[in-house]
Amino acid sequence: MNKVILYCRPGFEKECAAEITDKAAQYEVYGFVRVKDHSGYVIFECYQHEDADRLMKELPFHSLIFARQMFVCGELLRDLPPEDRITPIVGMLTGVIDRAGELRAEVPDTNESKELMRFCRKFTVPLRAALREQNILLAQENPGRPVVHVLFIAPGCCYVGYSYSNNNSRFYMGIPRLKFPADAPSRSTLKLEEAFHVFIPADEWDERLASGMYAVDLGACPGGWTWQLVQRSMMVYAVDNGPMAPSLMDTGQVMHHKADGFRFEPPRNNVYWLVCDMVEKPAKVASRMADWLVNGWCREAIFNLKLPMKKRYEEVMQNLALLRDRLEEQGINAEYHAKHLYHDREEVTVHVRRMWSSVPGRRDER
């Protein structure tokens, strides 16, 4: 199998393609990409056969911004006979992978794929049984073993392959299924919730999203992001000239500041979280986030970079570089993540966690 398939939001195939080409080259893996606009996936075909598996092991999935999932696959299986679609799929996996821990029969995230999704749900049952019979799949699901992926792109037409469970998205189709909370003031609440799921390991939530922490929300109205912080029992400074949802103000956990988010400074010195959803030029937002992190005004930040229509990959990379340079100049070590989340549209979400500063006298969170 010499291909890596990556899922993305339809319309972002070019960004996903530019990114995999760029990042694979950093591992000295070279190949070419096949892109079909609005298909919801991209195929990177490696020149060297064994490179696809190497990329799957070495290129950290969490470092990819525009990919929702990645797996190694072989040639497209076409015209699967309706009376036996299973045999060619089992044949493709035989000798390639054994004792996998899970099967995911998936489709690209497009409107046209909705019908196929229904087919996949039904097809999973007999396919799973056949894979188990051949020992390609373990009898019991095992989250520590590789995942078998079958991606149907049209009826009777699929890519078949595998991903490693320590270097993939743990979500079916790479999409966390989140339910909109009925009492949240805006749908964008799901962006911040998804960011927590993607950026913060579940076993660290109690420590890093802890009750009683102080948070600042820049561009907070009507309060979808603030709602998430309030749910975690935090105290929130919500900064925006617009109105906050009265139900949030009634909690007693929100202080509303009608102020410019680019000038607002922390009212106390133990703010842990900074979140920011202001609609502004990405460079301006990244620069303000750098101010907060350099000054030690917060420990962790989650913010959106709204993207222009052209050169979106380059724009994100430039702004991340700007941020990293500002922090490194000041001797500040940090973890960085950026992801085009399922709930993001023309934007990406960035997470930065300040680790420690080597500059004497600067607030040090070692």
Ligand SMILES: C[S@@+](CC[C@H](N)C(=O)[O-])C[C@H]1O[C@@H](n2cnc3c(N)ncnc32)[C@H](O)[C@@H]1O
């Ligand atoms: C996309 S909305 C935020 C939605 C919010 N995160 C939620 O979940 O409900 C962007 C907000 O940023 C605010 N905004 C834009 N520029 C701002 C600035 N310079 N200072 C403060 N707020 C600003 C707007 O008033 C608007 O309410």
